[in-house]
Amino acid sequence: MTVMNVSRLIPTTAVAGAVVLGLTACSASDAADHKNGDKLNVVASFYPMQFLAEQIGGNHVSVTTLTKPGVEPHDLELTPRQIGGLGDADYILYLKGIQPAVDDAIKLSESTHSVDAAKLTTLEDHGTETGGDEHGHEHEHEGEGAGADPHIWLDPVKYAEVAKGVGASLEKTDPGHAADYRKNTDALVKRLDTLNTAYETGLRNTATKTFVTTHSAFGYLAERYGLVQEGIAGIDPEAEPSPARIQEIHTIAEKSKATTVFFETLASDKTAKTVAADTGLRTDVLDPLEGITDKSKGDNYFEVMQSNLAALQKALGAK
């Protein structure tokens, strides 16, 4: 690994001192970080990227995730050690536009091994569908791509597009194991197709198409399956929703026969409970899958997506 790192560092034309420092840091952490020998050293930004890297990389990769379980990804601050680790990575998988700290660190690292998942599918702006800017989402950032909804992994079809792109780029990075990466990608895409079919079938006949959520993460999912996501004002999960929006949600819920206010596991359920109490709706969990913890309703992407489907079917009155 050390030899490979030298050959990668030289073309960056970084100051010689930086090269030496990089080497020192690498050797010092070698025992701890690089114990997997010949495996591809992969850094994933947060859970949806980690899952793709693990599923497609299989036993040819050793995946480190920058976002620890239970941490809201957009709040992430990187440690100097994590930032240094980016320079050692053989392959970095991230989603630009959701974690400014990661975007900045990757830019600074000048890594030529980073893959932006947002470039492997098409992003859309769901701002208007969730009621305009004031009901926007916490992951909206200024600058490049502002307004684009990053929650692509909650749509199995878009996630499959990203999976194919990740598979292709892993083949390029590590051609020796290309056949395995292709096989793993095909298997994952097949499972995502099956999941898509389960959602299509499960949500086809429902009493209502509208669901209310504190975290407007389900724009792509709603669009894919003909549903309407009503996000509650207060982009910060801890923020109080405005009385006007609660009134609006009340009206929408009555009109659309919505039954449930969804909240997520990584944030407080206070907003959901307040709104549910004010509108006479139930509360339930719809997991945006931004991290897996002990509280998650499932141990991996597929299990949580299945519980999300069950929760949606119940809330929408699936027949």
Ligand SMILES: [Zn+2]
């Ligand atoms: Zn989110």
